[in-house]
Amino acid sequence: MSDGESLANTRKRVAVPKTYKLYVGGSFARSESGRVFPVTGSDGDFRANAAQASRKDLRDAVAAARKAFDGWAGASAHNRGQVMFRVAEMLEGTRDRFAGEVADVEGLPLPEAEAVVDTAVDRMFWYAGWTDKLGVLLGGVNQVAGPYTSHGGPEPVGVVGVVAPRSSSLLGLVSVLAPVMATGNCAVVLVGPEAAVPAVSLCEALATSDVPGGVVNVLTGEPTELAPRLASHSDVDALDPSGAEESLRGELEEAAAATVKRMLDVPLPEQDWSEPPTPKRLRAFTDLKTVWHPLGE
Amino acid sequence: MVDSPPSNPPKAGLPGDLAEATRDEAALTRFLRGLPGIDAVGLEQRAASLAGRAVKGDAKLRAIDTAIGMVDLTTLEGADNASKVRALAAKARRPDSRFPDVPRVAALCVYPDLVSDAVAALRGSGVGVASVATAFPSGRSTIRAKLAEVELAVESGADEVDMVIDRGAFLAGEYGRVFDEIEQVRAACAPAHLKVILETGELGGYDNVWRASWLALLAGADFIKTSTGKVSPAATLPVTHVLLRAVREWRDRTGQPRGVKPAGGIRTTKDAVRYLVAVLEVAGPEWLTPESFRFGASGLLNDLLMQRETQLDGHYSGPDQVAVDL
Amino acid sequence: MTEPKPRPLAYAPALESAALARLREHYRPFVDGEFTGGTGEPFSSVNPATAEPLAEVSGSDASDVDRAVSAAEEAFRQRWTPIGGTERAKYLFRIARLLQERARELAVLASLETGEPVRKTTEFDLPNAAAQFLHYAGWADKLDYAGFGPSPAPQGVVGQVLPSNLPLLLLAQRVAPALACGATVVVKPAERTPLTALVFGEICEQAGLPAGVVNVLPGGPGVGAKLLAHPGVRKAVFAGSTETGKRVRRDLAGRGKRLTSDLGGSGVNIVFADAAPEEAVRGVVEGAFFNQGRVRCAGSRLLVEESVAEEFVARLRARTESLRVGDPLDRNTDVGALGSAEVARLSELLERGVAEGATRWTSPAAPPHDGGFLPPTLLTDVQQSMSVARAEVFGPVLSVLTFRTPEEAVTKANNTPHGLAAGVWSEKGSRALWTARRLRTGVVWANAFHRFDPTAPFGGRGESGDGRVGGAAGLEAYLDV
Incomplete structure (x- = not known):
């Protein structure tokens, strides 16, 4: 014992380095391109290398999301809620680690970073509770004139492309991801270099908390390079451009026009992610389906 | 099935599946329960939509004459007697004395004990005599009593017998019993034509009307008829659509023509034209004859006559221009 | 006489x-x-x-x-x-x-x-x-x-x-x-x-x-x-x-x-073998030909279960024949005018369909004159891959396709970038509602078609x-x- 202690005091331990990978289809993998970019802390020092996603990785991620869609959308709302509550539990359980990463990446004092993580946990929790209440919020009975029953309910749009916020690495990401998951959609998220570390850690939490593979796919890299591809991909049904710079917005809108993608209306500059959420994103990523049936003897 | 002898031999002249349905009660029940459903709302919408067809001018005049020729002029009151029957017979022969070109009606419909009076009054006119029978209107009696009524009507000279089905048995699912009764009446009334009254207002929905129509056709009905006129609702357009569908499909599958008679509640020319439109669109133009379609009505004839006069003279008629039914 | x-x-x-x-x-x-x-x-x-x-x-x-x-x-x-x-x-x-x-x-x-x-x-x-x-x-x-x-x-x-x-x-x-x-x-x-x-x-x-x-x-x-x-x-x-x-x-x-x-849309009617046949025929005919097919939610495609397809199409033709094509101001007209430009566009679509292997049948109902009218038209033998099955038809043209299983019906129905309206015809409640749930459209009419009400939201998904x-x-x- 005392030997060990003295060893630690005299020699600095060499940490086992981590490679930050892409999260696609439930697996962590390097970019098929073999490209990486250096991840630095807010102090500018090198921390690690992270995989830099390519167009091919983007295609794979969309395919993985599409493959997962029927299962996730078809799961019961209760079940989706349970999975998301589990994610909140996992985040809570690794609060300190996330706080350290957020503090490092965003250059926040630790107590502030802890508060951000707490908000992120609460946000996941808030959206988790919505899964089985969307019908009340967004649907209902239509009191039609005539011998029919008519009701409406929200259904997921499908695969949602997300350009993750750049101003808030963990809270921002949770704030855009949770509503996509809660509504039964699958996500392909582009995360910029500055947010890569907490993003990959979040993926690790997702991977160990019963979120089926492919429901969330996270590509680290340069969003300006991949976002237009995401916007023009015809198997992507909606786009959340939250983290896209103003200069990119027009290009994304134009690319999305070709397949009439849903485009979430988000403010510029980025919103303050600590603000309490509203159901806006739940509405945006669902399509209302109206079903009629006659009432006859 | 195998160890019990069939109650009825399969009917001659029917295609295999329909003949099979008449083999025994189990087969009949299977057939009737296996019939495709009818969606009430869709049916009523089609009926309402066709009711919007406009028939105007000369076309309307022809439609009125067509309808007059299809009327079964009916009196089914407790106070009926020989003088009432003679009065109606005169009107049946020549509905409007001012216009000799008005066609005669199809038949006069009375209770069995008045058939002989009707036959006497209509001899040589071409107007048929129809008689209700089988414990009209409820059908609640023994088969013996019902057959005795049929015999009375036929022996008195009725050309057509309007029987009622046993709705109680039908609703209890005793399709075999209803079938047997129709068959026995059918046998007893020959050579008179048999109209089978389903009393659709008591059957509880279009699916049952549809089943009862097939049951009656399988048992040998020449006509299927909606109502006695003593139960509300009586004839409606959607119910008549169901009967018309049944005879059309029967013809398509067997080649045999069968007729339809809506009865009760059809009072105006406008109503009658709507029924004719239904006949044309649902069954087909070949049904637009008294051999295949009848109106069971008492008040309708006078409205047809008044509208006819309006069409010809261009001014509105009044109720005292035509003879009252007394 | x-x-x-x-x-x-x-x-x-x-x-x-x-x-x-x-x-x-x-x-x-x-x-x-x-x-x-x-x-x-x-x-x-x-x-x-x-x-x-x-x-x-x-x-x-x-x-x-x-x-x-x-x-x-x-x-x-x-x-x-x-x-x-x-x-x-x-x-x-x-x-x-x-x-x-x-x-x-x-x-x-x-x-x-x-x-x-x-x-x-x-x-x-x-x-x-x-x-x-x-x-x-x-x-x-x-x-x-x-x-x-x-x-x-x-x-x-x-x-x-x-x-x-x-x-x-x-x-x-x-x-x-x-x-x-x-x-x-x-x-x-x-x-x-x-x-x-x-x-x-x-x-x-x-x-x-x-x-x-x-x-x-x-x-x-x-x-x-x-x-x-x-x-x-x-x-x-x-x-x-x-x-x-x-x-x-x-x-x-x-x-x-x-x-x-x-x-736009490329709406579909799915007719199962257990549908109420007459009402389904009416729904399909209304779905395809209401307003000359010129509503974006028109049911321009019919998917009918193979086992009843032949009989159903025969009924469909008979009912379609009874539609009256004529002067829009005549209250007895069911199918009105399109204008000659639209007729030309649709004729081209029909020609392409026939060239691709579809069989054309046009109602014999006579329009009042040549220009500007197209009587209701059915295309049978249509396959999923043909252009008519994928187009925004927007005219009185109905493509008939068949299916064998409910799963196949849903897959074919959803196999379009559009997602506006669909009809499902089955007397079996659970099947009708199962199908309604699986269709990727904004509106599903089960055992009905073209029902509208100001209280009932109407709109599309995907490219609709x-x-x-x-x-x-x-x-x-x-x-x-």
């Missing part, structure tokens, strides 16, 4: 008088409460049934667009939002009453300018248009409870570009919720059908609606593009084909403008657009939420 017997029942023409439409010789834009301007390209409104001009219309130009948008801006700030929901509600109610009062005139006018059967404009378009205003009148002072949070703010000036079918109803579906929300509108009706929209301007005048709240700019696609791109237009609404909708969206990209689109008309959902496009 040797002379041939007259037919026992026939339908004589029952013509509505064109005079009921009170056509004027000349129509102008409706801007800031007045019929003025129109210095753009003048054009004729043409009756598609006869190819004869109905009236001259002064087209709008850039200056008319500017005037209309600034009138709408001023009305928004000064005269419409400030008066509050309760007062706005009463204006909507007045408009509804006026639509009811002038229903016959408008129904005949709509029939004249669209070629749509007058019975349909009378029994469907007008009552529904009025019902939209009545429904949204009720929302105007209850927006806090519409599900968008407290005091949702209106969008400001809304530019609306509308298509040529059911022009008055489609206008009502969009103008009524906009006004209820406190937005003001500039409407650009289709070039082919400006007249009902301009008479609607007159109704706004009669209702005493403050000037500038509703403005109507007749003209071609260029006017629509100018309107939607105008910097004063905060919110753009486009209703029309998917192809044009994509172009509109590209043009507006990067302008910081919100857009709601109501685009993202808008909803009807109900609280119909307010969203006009609120800043």
Whole structure:
């Protein structure tokens, strides 16, 4: 014992380095391109290398999301809620680690970073509770004139492309991801270099908390390079451009026009992610389906 | 099935599946329960939509004459007697004395004990005599009593017998019993034509009307008829659509023509034209004859006559221009 | 009696008088409460049934667009939002009453300018248009409870570009919720059908609606593009084909403008073997041929279970034959006029279908004359890969395909970029609702088709657009939420 202690005091331990990978289809993998970019802390020092996603990785991620869609959308709302509550539990359980990463990446004092993580946990929790209440919020009975029953309910749009916020690495990401998951959609998220570390850690939490593979796919890299591809991909049904710079917005809108993608209306500059959420994103990523049936003897 | 002898031999002249349905009660029940459903709302919408067809001018005049020729002029009151029957017979022969070109009606419909009076009054006119029978209107009696009524009507000279089905048995699912009764009446009334009254207002929905129509056709009905006129609702357009569908499909599958008679509640020319439109669109133009379609009505004839006069003279008629039914 | 017997029942023409439409010789834009301007390209409104001009219309130009948008801006700030929901509600109610009062005139006018059967404009378009205003009148002072949070703010000036079918109803579906929300509108009706929209301007005048709240700019696609791109237009609404909708969206990209689109469809009816056959036939026929198939939710595809396909198609033909093709002003007409350009487009589509292996059958129902009419047409032997099975048909053409299992039916039905409307026919409740759940459309009619109600949201998914008309959902496009 005392030997060990003295060893630690005299020699600095060499940490086992981590490679930050892409999260696609439930697996962590390097970019098929073999490209990486250096991840630095807010102090500018090198921390690690992270995989830099390519167009091919983007295609794979969309395919993985599409493959997962029927299962996730078809799961019961209760079940989706349970999975998301589990994610909140996992985040809570690794609060300190996330706080350290957020503090490092965003250059926040630790107590502030802890508060951000707490908000992120609460946000996941808030959206988790919505899964089985969307019908009340967004649907209902239509009191039609005539011998029919008519009701409406929200259904997921499908695969949602997300350009993750750049101003808030963990809270921002949770704030855009949770509503996509809660509504039964699958996500392909582009995360910029500055947010890569907490993003990959979040993926690790997702991977160990019963979120089926492919429901969330996270590509680290340069969003300006991949976002237009995401916007023009015809198997992507909606786009959340939250983290896209103003200069990119027009290009994304134009690319999305070709397949009439849903485009979430988000403010510029980025919103303050600590603000309490509203159901806006739940509405945006669902399509209302109206079903009629006659009432006859 | 195998160890019990069939109650009825399969009917001659029917295609295999329909003949099979008449083999025994189990087969009949299977057939009737296996019939495709009818969606009430869709049916009523089609009926309402066709009711919007406009028939105007000369076309309307022809439609009125067509309808007059299809009327079964009916009196089914407790106070009926020989003088009432003679009065109606005169009107049946020549509905409007001012216009000799008005066609005669199809038949006069009375209770069995008045058939002989009707036959006497209509001899040589071409107007048929129809008689209700089988414990009209409820059908609640023994088969013996019902057959005795049929015999009375036929022996008195009725050309057509309007029987009622046993709705109680039908609703209890005793399709075999209803079938047997129709068959026995059918046998007893020959050579008179048999109209089978389903009393659709008591059957509880279009699916049952549809089943009862097939049951009656399988048992040998020449006509299927909606109502006695003593139960509300009586004839409606959607119910008549169901009967018309049944005879059309029967013809398509067997080649045999069968007729339809809506009865009760059809009072105006406008109503009658709507029924004719239904006949044309649902069954087909070949049904637009008294051999295949009848109106069971008492008040309708006078409205047809008044509208006819309006069409010809261009001014509105009044109720005292035509003879009252007394 | 040797002379041939007259037919026992026939339908004589029952013509509505064109005079009921009170056509004027000349129509102008409706801007800031007045019929003025129109210095753009003048054009004729043409009756598609006869190819004869109905009236001259002064087209709008850039200056008319500017005037209309600034009138709408001023009305928004000064005269419409400030008066509050309760007062706005009463204006909507007045408009509804006026639509009811002038229903016959408008129904005949709509029939004249669209070629749509007058019975349909009378029994469907007008009552529904009025019902939209009545429904949204009720929302105007209850927006806090519409599900968008407290005091949702209106969008400001809304530019609306509308298509040529059911022009008055489609206008009502969009103008009524906009006004209820406190937005003001500039409407650009289709070039082919400006007249009902301009008479609607007159109704706004009669209702005493403050000037500038509703403005109507007749003209071609260029006017629509100018309107939607105008910097004063905060919110753009486009209703029309998917192809044009994509172009509109590209043009507006990067302008910081919100857009709601109501685009085309390739609707489908799925008929299972256990369907109520007669009602399913009626639903499929109505689905495909209602309004000459010129509704974006038309059921232009039929998927029928293979085991009953032959019998069902025979019934379908028989029923289709009974549809009467003719003068739109005849109350007995079921299928009206399309105009020769549309007939040419559809003939090309049919030729392509036949070249690809489909079998064509056209109803023998005789149109009154050659130009401008296409009797209802079935294409059988259609495969999923053929262009007719994927097109926005928008005409009286029905493609018949078959399926073997429910899963296959759903897969084929969903195999289109569109996602607007579908019908499901089965007497088995669980199967009908299972299918309804799995269809990727905004509307599913189970054992019904073409049912509409102002309380029931209607709109598409995928390339059929993202808008909803009807109900609280119909307010969203006009609120800043």
